[in-house]
Every structure is written in structure tokens, then in C-alpha cells.
Amino acid sequence: MPRIVIVGCGFGGLEAARALRGAEVAITLVDKTNHHLFQPLLYQVATAGLAAPAIAAPARHLFRHQANVTTLLGDVVAVDAAAREVKLRDGQSLPYDHLVVAAGATHSYFGRDDWSRFAPGLKTLADAFEIRRRVLLAFEAAEKESDPQRRAAWLTFVVIGAGPTGVEMAGTLAEIARDTLPGEFRRIDPAAARILLVEGGPRVLQAMPEALSASAQRQLEKLGVEVRVSSRVTAIDDEGLEVQGGEASWRLESRCMVWAAGVAASPLGRQIAEAAGARTDRAGRVPVEPDLSVPGHPEISVIGDLASAQSHLKGHDARPVPGVSPAAKQMGRTAAANILRRLRGEPTEAFRYRDYGNLATIGRNSAVVDLWTPWRRIQFSGWFAWVFWLFAHIYFLIGFRNRLVVLIDWGSAYWSRQRYARVVTGIDPGTTDS
């Protein structure tokens, strides 16, 4: 029976495994965490609006009824293309006849990895716990701080990068400061906290049309977020950051900074590209053939954020596929279908990305939606966009119980302006317990 190894249980790996349901293959799905993570809502965990289990489903639970899938917890450190084996950190090897690599992306600090200690990114649950801890502790520290300048630094929050993640984080931080926490402190006024969103490019949400970018920026500013576009971060340290905008450069004192400015592909990407005699792109992604396989290695497919793929829609030029969840899911299905074609001796098919558009939420009652339907393109923003965003995300969440709990948490949060996951166990920013 053909052995298929799928590395990663994110959107790409999950869909690839599902698409092989019922096939006469032996699938091993391996991930370095035990869960499938609904990343679009990760910022909710980071801002104490949801508890982690609402957006994380145990991988082996999802596949319990799919007999041809064996789920393993393991960290893949190398792919041996010659021996057709995947090597785990604990020393074990998983042999394969076909391999799907969906290991995703991590943060990129554009070469300044030392900045990661000061400004954590948001890609995993561990990241979300760390950010949540820093945010909640910043208000606690401000309440205890007698020096006004140091207190102001504790009450200055900076989000770096104005893509959807950054915009969502900034908007939600503003809500925490203005809606959730006032009344709970005696010495500080949380509503006086400064929330800054710093973006190197000329506008927020650059993947969206200009009109929606402008709308998003207006909505952010209405929430009290200070938006700084065309502003590049040049240095980050324990107590703040330095920003360069045009001619001017300035320093911001902040004790809580979040990095949402760049992603880099998993290090596996470099390995696989080498095995294929190819080169990764600047973000470390592996260039793939139209059918998502690695050049020269039809038995290896790379999908999701790890792949630098092109979409070949009829009547269009090939277009680069963006690193978003719907693309990863569609690539997963195509890669799986192509494996089955290869097993049947049929020719494979090129990947065609069906782009449904983009959406991003800014905060309570507020979002932007850029919808590409087969008939027309629809852009809207504000309250109705927010409701659309809400239901779209709940719809795509996995698990009825999760949907119910998220509806309840968000429903009650909407009415009461509260947040239900404000848990911090350790005091020191240095302690790693969460």
C-alpha cells in the first residue's frame, strides 16, 4: 500500500489528509503540536477574548474516523529525498512513497532575529499566550508604577505591521484599553493607553483595495489607534523601538510590542529546495510546479505558506498564490488529488486558485470585506462587514462545540464588553509559564 507522509496539520495538511479519505493508502500525518490551529482567530487568544481550546482541535481527534490516517506528534527536521524518508527530531524516520510538506511559516524579522525577544510574533498558541501575558502584565505593572514616565511606557502598546493580523491586534488592544478594563484600576486610567500601529508601506491592509484600506484606517483611528504608515522600524530593544519615517526618525518607549510585519517559510523549505536543486525565494518558500510538486521530484508536493506557487486559471496569466488559509486548503486538495492521479498513472492537473477575496476585522462593529463572487466584486465595510466576518469565521471553525462556545463568548463579550480569557499565571515577563 502506498505510504503518504503529510508534514503539518494546518489548513493545507488537514485538507490534503481529508481529501484522501477512503483511498487505499497509508497516511502518516505528523505535526509538532497535537492540534490543528484556526489561525485567523489566534489574535483573539492573544487578546484574552477566547481560550485556546476554542480554536485548537486535537489532530488525532479530527481523524479518528479516517482509518487510513495515523496521526503522530513529531518535529520534522529533515527530508531525505534520496532515501525517501522524513527525519524526526527524536531520531525516528518516516519512509514515504509520496510526501506532502505543509509545514507553514514562522515570523520573519528581516534578518534581525534578536528583535524576537522584544516583539513576539503571532503564529502559534505559544505566541498567543506570550502576547496575552505581556499585554495583561503591562497594565498590572502600570498600576504599580509610581514614576510617570515609566508608567507611560507600560501603557504604550505598539503593533508592527499593518496586514490583517496587525490591524486586528491593534483594534483589539484599543478595545481592551477603552472598553474592557476601565473601572478595574484605581491608579491608572486604562483608556489613556496609547496604541500605535506602525507600517513600513504606504497604507494599512495593502492586499486590499485602496478604498478599503482607507476605511480600515479611519475605523482604527476612531478606536483611538495611532496609525503610522511609511514608517520603518530600525531598532527594537527591551524598552522601546526606533522608527524611521521619511526624513524623521523617532523613538517610542514601549514595554509591549507585537510583531506582525513579516513571515518566513519554515526552515524545511531550504532543505527541500536544495534537494531539488532549486532555490527558495526571499521568504524561504519553495518554488513548485503547476501541479504543486517539487521540480525533479514528482513524489514531493509543497503546499500552503511554504510554497511559492502560481495559479493557472483558464484565460488568465499565471498569478502568484497568496499565503492565506483558503489558498492552503485548496492547495491541499489539489495536491491530494494529484497524488491519487499519479497512483492511477494519470497525468496531474495544474493548481487553480479560486480567490474569494479578503476580509479583516478592526474591532467591535467594524471590519472590511472585499468579496470576489463569480458575478461581481463586492466591497463593504463597517458593521455589516463585521457581522459577515463574524459568521464566516464561526462557519469555518471546526467542531460544533467550538462554534457554540465562540458564539457565547463573543455574544456575551459584545453585550458586556468583557473578555473571558484574561488568565496570567506568572508575574515576571521572563517566566515562561502561561
Added chain:
Amino acid sequence: MPRIVIVGCGFGGLEAARALRGAEVAITLVDKTNHHLFQPLLYQVATAGLAAPAIAAPARHLFRHQANVTTLLGDVVAVDAAAREVKLRDGQSLPYDHLVVAAGATHSYFGRDDWSRFAPGLKTLADAFEIRRRVLLAFEAAEKESDPQRRAAWLTFVVIGAGPTGVEMAGTLAEIARDTLPGEFRRIDPAAARILLVEGGPRVLQAMPEALSASAQRQLEKLGVEVRVSSRVTAIDDEGLEVQGGEASWRLESRCMVWAAGVAASPLGRQIAEAAGARTDRAGRVPVEPDLSVPGHPEISVIGDLASAQSHLKGHDARPVPGVSPAAKQMGRTAAANILRRLRGEPTEAFRYRDYGNLATIGRNSAVVDLWTPWRRIQFSGWFAWVFWLFAHIYFLIGFRNRLVVLIDWGSAYWSRQRYARVVTGIDPGTTDS
């Protein structure tokens, strides 16, 4: 205005602060975490049945409407009884006119603190996350392990100590192995896991009547838990433990051990006792006067698990007060009332513990209840006791949203035999992210 410092926001500190609502005092409530923890349900977080926020309420949120309370996140390291100041780890001092110390208890390893690395206890959320991680990772490791002996060690779970916490942990681990996980693994059968409950004394649940102990043991064994009473642990290491029972001693290979065998008072106890020229008892608890104050220091009260207190019910001899949540709550209310009496120049009153009885759950459909009503003592066990236990715990949980979520999680868990908080982020037992 008189300044009152309350150390600890557990059951004792919370009730003490609440009982001072409306009084003309300035209360500072300081805790080393940011939340009030509903400890009776901590084992549910440890066994992935509930997410942490369901049982942890942010302390400053609970007191947002009580204007005379300022909540601070701080680790109290010393009490200076002469200067009437409490010192925090970050160097700050909190002066007081009256002090209530409710810092609680931690684990006791009977002098063998090195055992804590191998067998974590269950007192805080950080503990619960660690235990949950070890339990889930043990099954994952077993799935990957080819050596049968090592696999058996991964599938052997040992709970040390058969008080309510140990019994609840052991019963729930058995449910995880027999109900929740079967079907999700391909190489192991989780139902074949061994769950052992090791107790040094002659029976489980020694605080309860013998008939209920016997019932609990029967219910545990029905769940497949191997109960070993009159068995003392003599050594614990990374790969197992050694147990001495009567004449025999034997070794158990286990990679997942939980310590529920002893508590010790917070180290603050020793400090306070010294200041009073008194000595703590063997568990480190501070002996207090009938009105809960420290001998020679009427301005300092010690309550909850940190106090060695006597209850002076009319017509009874003085009886020691057990370290249970209802006692801590009642002591909190008495200590607060006595502070108000002192401020009015009135004599204080002795603490009278109203003991409502004991209850412990073993697992699904299964509990023991020892109820002391004013009219008669009622003991029952089995399904009805479990329903009683369930509703009692939900009733005492704080927060409507928490009650609703817990009802949903438990309701769906009951029907589906699932658990909804099975999240693990890191792989290595050594990594501290949760």
C-alpha cells in the same frame, strides 16, 4: 482612613475583601497571579476537560465595583510586623494598619523536594497545564514508541495520594484512557493504560466516613483504577517510583506521575510565626487565636490553608479547622468582621466553623457525598451524588458566563465522552510552553 492589606485572592482573601464592602477602609488586595482560582475544579484543567478561563476569574474584574478595593499583582516575600509593612518581590512596600494573610498552601513532598520535578502537584493553573501536557504527551509518546517495555511505561499513570484531589485525578485519567481516546490511536490501545492510585494510609478519602471510602474505592476499581493503600512512596525518579507496602517494596515504571499527597503552607507562614514569637506546625501553618489573629499581633490575621485554627462552636470542644474551601471562606468573613469590630473598639468574636460536610467525585456518574445538615447527617454515593456534586460546583463557580460554559462543556462531554481542552503546544517534556 485605615489601610487594610489582604495577601492572596483565593477563597479566604476574596471573602475577606468582599465582607468589607462599603466599609470606610482602604483595602489593597495583592496576589501573585491576576486571578481568583476555583481550585476544586483545577483537576478538570489538568485533565483537559475545561479550559483555564472557566475556573479563573480576573481578581480586579471581580472587585471593579467595590470602590474601597485596589487590586495589585505582586509577590509578597516578607511581612515586617514591626514597621507594619508588607514587602513585595519587586521591592515595593505596602504599609498596613490591619493585615489579612491568606497566602494558602503549596505542595509538600515530605522533605523530598527533588521529587517535584518528576511528580508535579496540582495547586495552581501552571501546575494544571504541566500535568495536562504530561498526560497528553504520554499517549503521544506511546504511539511513537516501538519498544514494548518503554511503551508500557508511557501508558502507566500514577497518582500519589488518595484525598479528593488524587481520587478525582485518578478517576478522570481512567476516563480519558477508556472513554475519550480510544479510536484515535492506531498503534496503541489507550484503554489498556494502567492507572494507579497509591496511598500511604489505610483507605482512600480518609477525611470521609469509612462506608464512603469503601464506596469510592469500589467506584474507582470499576473504572479500572488500581488502588494501592497502605503503600508509601520511598523514591521517585524520571522513569518511575518505588513503593513500600507492608513487608514488600516494588518499583513501578511510569513516565507520568502526579503528586496529590501533601500540602505545606506558604513560606510566609514561617515568617509571620517568627514575628509573633510562635512556631508553625509541621505543615508550616501559623497558629492563630480564636479570633484568627496572630498571638501578640491583633492587627494581623491569618486565614485559610495558612492558618492552624480552631473552631469554637457552642457546646463543643475546640476542633481543628480543615484546609478546605468553605473553611477558608468562612474564616475570611470572620477575619473581616473582626477587623471592623476592632475599628469600632468592640471585642472580637471567636471563629465558628460551620462544617457542611465533604464531597468528592470519582468520575462520570460517580461521587461520594457526606452532608451535615442541621437536622441529620446524610451520606450517599453513586449517580445521584455525582449530580449533587456537579450542581454544587457549578453553583459556587463565579460568573454566569463561566457557569454556562462549564455546563455546556460538561453536558457535551457527558454525551460525547469527549474532552474540550486537549491542547499541548510543545513536544518535549522539558519545554515549558503550554
